[in-house]
Amino acid sequence: MNICVTGGAGFIGSHLTDRLIEEGHRVLVIDNLFTGSREFVNAKADFREMDIRDTALTEVLLEFKPDYVFHEAAQTMVPVSMEKPALDCDINLMGLINVLNACRAAHVKKLIMPSSAAVYGDLDTLPLTEAMQGAPSSFYGLTKLTTESYLRIYKEAFGLDYICFRYSNVYGPRQGHGGEGGVISIFCERLAKGQGVTVYGDGEQTRDFIYVGDVVEANMLALQHTECSGVYNVSTEVGTSLNTLLNELKSIIGTDIDVTYEPTRTGDIKHSRLSIKKSNDNLGFRAKIDLTSGLKTTYHYFADMENFDM
Structure with missing residues (x-):
């Protein structure tokens, strides 16, 4: 099939592109x-340097004729969304609308893209299910929640089918370049350089960390299950505190870690853990990579990069 991946030079998008070409x-x-x-883009992929807000996107899709579009391009940083809400809205909503209109014009069968656990806000009841009404605590979470409504209405009004994945905290190799730095990639990169790390809060906040390979698998299942549509959680269903995460990394690198604790940042939530019952029942999804294995691979990726630069 012909498949377009926006954001395919980024963290998740490049891994997804590799898998699609492999298939x-x-x-x-x-x-x-x-x-x-650019170095993350698979050599066998066609590449077009273009912003998703560019109106010429429609012409590009009309020429390529994709059967499916994976829309991975986004502004992904919570702090950036709080500092520059207009930028976050422009990329994540106006960019989305441009992609949706291009998909309509090119008669794309289905759009598959991420939402985020940030749509839930700081709800007390865990694990979080897709049916829960979220109250985002950041503009990033708000644009992702609004994204889901745009997808629903585009399907109802224009027949453009979709699957939207609420990812928990994704980590793995290639993360952390530019605007996609998750806490694990930031920690691993600093530790690989022999530097200390900063934790915002007391370190007891929990996140549902999922390895990028499992996220790619969820996307591939979305291609296989053409009958499925709507919003699905993608996670491990395991909550891990940042302090526990640091202890795991300490065991991997074999040395003590210099940790500085700073006040909690605006927009950050305390706890997050997602239910995957719906994803498992409908798509057959279940995460396979445990945290220790994923952390080892991710840390050694950054350590190898540091050794290469030296």
Whole structure:
């Protein structure tokens, strides 16, 4: 099939592109390289340097004729969304609308894209299910929640089918370049350089960390289950505190870690853990990579990069 991946030079998008090409699909990567890296783009993929807000996107899709579009391009940083809400809205909502209109014009069968656990806000009841009404505590979470409504209405009004994944905290190799830095990639990169790390809060806040390979698998299942539509959680269903995470990393690197604790940042939530019952029942999804294995792979990726630079 012909498949387009926006943000395909980024963290999740590049891993997804690799898997799609491995499965024999023809892939067009669209990325403005603002946070993505050209070296991450699979050599067998077609590449177009373009912003998703560019109106010429419609012409590109009309020419390529994709059967499916994976829309991975986004502004992903909570602090940036709080400092620059207009920018966050422009990329994540106006950019989305441009992608949706291009998909309509090109008669795309289905759009598959991420939402985020940030849509839930700081709800007390865990694990979080797709049916829960969220109250986002950041503009990033708000734009992702609004994204889901745009997808629903585009399907109801125009027949554009979709699957939208509420990812928990994704981590793995290639993360942390530009605007996609998750806490694990930040910690691993600093530790690989022999530097200390900063924790915002007391370190007892928990996150549902999921390895990027499992996220790619969820996306591939979305291609297989053409009958499925709507919003699905993608997670491990395991909550891990940042202090526990640091202890795991300490065991991996074999040395003590210099940790500085700072006040909690505006927009950050205390606890997050997602239910995958719906994803498991409908898509057959279940995460396979445990945290220790994923952390080892991610840390050694950054350590190898540091050794290469030296």
